[in-house]
Amino acid sequence: MTDTPRETSAQNGQAPLLNIANILTMVRIALVPVFIWFLVLDSDGALFGGSPEADNGGWRWAAAAVFAVAVLTDKIDGDLARARNLVTDFGKIADPIADKLLIGAGLIMLSLLSELPWWVTVVILIREVGVTVLRMAVIRYGVMPASRGGKLKTVLQSAGLLLMLLPLVVIADWLADVALGIMILALVVTVITGVDYVLSAFKMRRRVRAADADASRPGDAGDGNA
Numbered sequence: 001m002t003d004t005p006r007e008t009s010a011q012n013g014q015a016p017l018l019n020i021a022n023i024l025t026m027v028r029i030a031l032v033p034v035f036i037w038f039l040v041l042d043s044d045g046a047l048f049g050g051s052p053e054a055d056n057g058g059w060r061w062a063a064a065a066v067f068a069v070a071v072l073t074d075k076i077d078g079d080l081a082r083a084r085n086l087v088t089d090f091g092k093i094a095d096p097i098a099d100k101l102l103i104g105a106g107l108i109m110l111s112l113l114s115e116l117p118w119w120v121t122v123v124i125l126i127r128e129v130g131v132t133v134l135r136m137a138v139i140r141y142g143v144m145p146a147s148r149g150g151k152l153k154t155v156l157q158s159a160g161l162l163l164m165l166l167p168l169v170v171i172a173d174w175l176a177d178v179a180l181g182i183m184i185l186a187l188v189v190t191v192i193t194g195v196d197y198v199l200s201a202f203k204m205r206r207r208v209r210a211a212d213a214d215a216s217r218p219g220d221a222g223d224g225n226a
């Protein structure tokens with residue numbers, strides 16, 4: 001799941017930092033405040049203790065559209081990075097952070113709007129911040145890239161949030177239940193993958209320490225060739 005320890009810490013000979021995949025990651029980060037602002041406009045002051053004066057459903061659609069575009073950049077930058085060999089250590093770190101900023105903003109805004117229970121937001125945020133801190137803490141052993149489970153988790157979170165952002169109740173009540181169901185599934189996968197990252201980090205550390213110990217053992221170089 002993780003890279004060969006320390007192998008990726010040098011970017012020499014790899015793709016340039018300023019490549020299309022990393023630019024798309026930056027675009028995703030830049031879209032987060034726009035998304036928040038559209039939801040604030042949609043709330044008509046309700047977010048700040050005032051009472052809504054008019055129904056600006058249009059801003060809600062706009063916020064959902066910005067969110068969808070941002071999610072799309074996640075898919076495109078990953079595909080481009082792999083297809084054009086644009087994978088960089090920076091991208092491996094920045095891409096999950098960009099996802100977390102977007103998802104975190106969505107969760108917090110929906111909880112502020114009383115549309116998502118706060119405990120769901122808090123549990124997911126603790127996991128997301130925890131994994132980011134863990135990733136930084138083990139960087140000396142190598143970059144811990146997103147796992148398959150982590151990617152599935154982001155897809156579920158994005159799908160759940162997008163469905164919750166769309167004013168689906170207008171179409172049918174049960175669609176809102178589907179959206180909440182996906183969010184709960186996302187929550188479960190979020191926690192499971194969080195535990196998996198902790199285990200991976202320990203394995204990574206053990207592997208690097210064992211390799212270091214082997215390398216520092218005198219006379220090892222010739223062993224096995226005799």
Ligand SMILES: O=P(O)(O)OC[C@H](O)CO
Pocket residue numbers: 074095096099100128131145146147149150151153154193
């Ligand atoms: O597993 P995480 O938490 O590092 O996040 C995965 C990324 O969001 C996948 O793009």
